Amino acid sequence: MKAVFDRLGKNQPSPSLPAFVASRVEQYYSERVTDTWGGGHIMRGRIPGPDALHLSSNDYLAIARHxxxxxxxxxxxxxxxxxxxxxxxxxxxxxxxxxxxxxxxxxxxxxxxxxxxxxxxxxxxxxxxxxxxxxxxxxxxxxxxxxxxxxxxxxxxxxxxxxxxxxxxxxxxxxxxxxxxxxxxxxxxxxxxxxxxxxxxxxxxxxxxxxxxxxxxxxxxxxxxxxxxxxxxxxxxxxxxxxxxxxxxxxxxxxxxxxxxxxxxxxxxxxxxxxxxxxxxxxxxxxxxxxxxxxGADRRRRRLASNAAWLRERLTSLGYNLNASESQIIALEAGTEQRTILLRDALESRGIFGSVFCAPATARNRALIRLSIHAALTDAQIERLVSVCRDIRSEVELDSWPSSRRLGERPSSRKHSHEQSTADSALAV
Incomplete structure (x- = not known):
């Protein structure tokens, strides 16, 4: 077996990186993997089971296997x-x-x-x-x-x-x-x-x-x-x-x-x-x-729009700040990467798999789970997602999310618009 690994180069020494490269690599492992993610990885949660609800694909019309x-x-x-x-x-x-x-x-x-x-x-x-x-x-x-x-x-x-x-x-x-x-x-x-x-x-x-x-x-x-x-x-x-x-x-x-x-x-x-x-x-x-x-996919487009609108309405009624989403993309903005890991784990333990977005895809402390809605979602699956999001509100400390606090600070639609613009401007990447 050792000979096989040697032929594949598995036991060969890695090239030595100069300090200006090695320091950047080590900074990533130290600041993000160890300090921020507690030795885990924000993108590496559970392995989806056979009954998992996948909301991480951009196949909005559900035609990838057409x-x-x-x-x-x-x-x-x-x-x-x-x-x-x-x-x-x-x-x-x-x-x-x-x-x-x-x-x-x-x-x-x-x-x-x-x-x-x-x-x-x-x-x-x-x-x-x-x-x-x-x-x-x-x-x-x-x-x-x-x-x-x-x-x-x-x-x-x-x-x-x-x-x-x-x-x-x-x-x-x-x-x-x-x-x-x-x-x-x-x-x-x-x-x-x-x-x-x-x-x-x-x-x-x-x-x-x-x-x-x-x-x-x-x-x-x-x-x-x-x-x-x-x-x-x-x-x-x-x-x-x-x-x-x-x-x-x-x-x-x-x-x-x-x-x-x-x-x-x-x-x-x-x-x-x-x-x-x-x-x-x-x-x-x-x-x-x-x-x-x-x-020829008008029916799929109508279903996609209906699924997204219904889910946005339900999640908003549960107290989630969807940051002005008007489309099939729905973001649950937990804030810090630590809170986002908590949200990820709460969703995935119940079979819901979205996409983690964090820096540099968002500003720091504006990390989120993105749910990509698609046309093949059934009413039962949407209800399952809503039920999970209802059940985890205390577990993920929804009331403490910065996005939730921003939602509660908007006494009027005019102020809402201004504050949303100002808050979103922090998302420069």
Whole structure:
């Protein structure tokens, strides 16, 4: 057995890391694993049992195992294998990826589009392609980390504004000048929805480039799932829309809707596009089949919206502060990471598995459990979740959560709005 381990390198000494790297690694284990998590791990709770209720997947329409999608991918994998492994800049002619780009763009009521390796790559590549060191980039403090990383990669100037606060955005634009505005249509941390029309008006007044990340609304909102921008009739006022196709599309890719002349420009200017290989043939065929499923999924979308609305109402009545969620994303914000571990354990011991969000996905002391609602949830499962959340209120010390205290400090809707904006602004990551 020792010889086997030796051949695999299991008994070989690890390379010695210099102090500037080793100190960072040790800081993580000391400050987070030992001091904050008590030697455990905030992301490593119980192993789900066969009757577990999984609310951690972004498969909002519950189509990841749809037979049409599986059949299309299997057929292409058998016929084409992994295809030609190369950068997308070499693609031209009658190519499945280019045809799908055009089909998805038309679905989103856009002139053109670009398929990327992920939503992360889409956001980084886009911002790198439209901003420079001289460009102020206005970004919602709760915007996805990939948008912030895109600003850094572009060498641009990040100018944060308070969450969903169009007035504060306008103040920043007046101060720093014309630039790029970045928002999410639905925010992945707490499920709040951006007031896109109001933001479009600000961008129009100051001739700013408006970019909307529709990762959590494409497929779930709008006509046939075309997204919130289309639902609100803002196609001509939003210059670029991005999306991860690892949410409602249940795949692994990213997308950018764009003007037709920008399509080729992006492919030859964006580093993620130039220096990454294309998606594999079976992934393209799977996404193409998924789009057909999504186009005909109105019943699933109605069920998803109904499930989410009913659960939001029930949890709110139990005293949970859902931080203005208006979507299928529902966050239980326990606050500190220690309290969040307590909440995680209380839920998982009763068979409820959500997603732990903590720094750097949230601000410190704003950690939470995110529940991702999906269309396949039955009434009985929703009642089970509500019952668990009712039963654990004392165990998790709900009344002591900072989010609960904020909820109790709001005597009027006007003050509620102001305090929510101020509190959420702490979520810059």
């Amino acid at each position: 037979p049409d999608i599986i059949r299309s991918m299997s057929r292409t994998l058998r016929s084409d294998g992994n295809g030609l492994l190369m950068s997308g800049i070499f693609l031209h002619g009658d190519c499945p990826q280019l045809k799908f780009e055009n089909r998805l763009a038309a679905f989103m009521h856009a002139e053109a589009g670009v398929l990327c390796q992920s939503g992360y790559a889409a956001n980084i590549g886009l911002i790198q392609s439209i901003a420079s060191a001289r460009t102020p980039v206005y970004v919602d403090m709760m915007a996805h980390m990939s948008l912030w990383e895109g600003i850094r990669c572009a060498g641009a100037v990040p100018v944060p504004f308070r969450h969903n606060d169009a007035a504060h955005l306008e103040q920043q634009i007046v101060r720093y000048g014309q630039g790029v505005v970045l928002v999410d249509s639905i925010y992945s941390t707490n499920g709040s929805v951006c007031p896109l029309v109001t933001f479009a008006e600000v961008c129009d007044r100051h001739e700013c480039v408006f970019v909307v990340d529709e990762s959590h609304s494409l497929g779930t909102h709008g006509p046939r799932g075309a997204g919130l921008v289309v639902e609100l009739g803002l196609e001509s006022r939003v210059a670029f829309r991005t999306a991860s196709l690892a949410k409602a599309f249940a795949g692994r890719a990213g997308f950018i809707s764009c003007p037709v002349r920008f399509q080729e420009y992006f492919k030859f200017e964006s580093n993620p596009a130039i220096f990454s290989s294309t998606l594999l043939p079976h992934e393209i065929s799977g996404l193409d089949a998924t789009l057909s499923v999504i186009e």
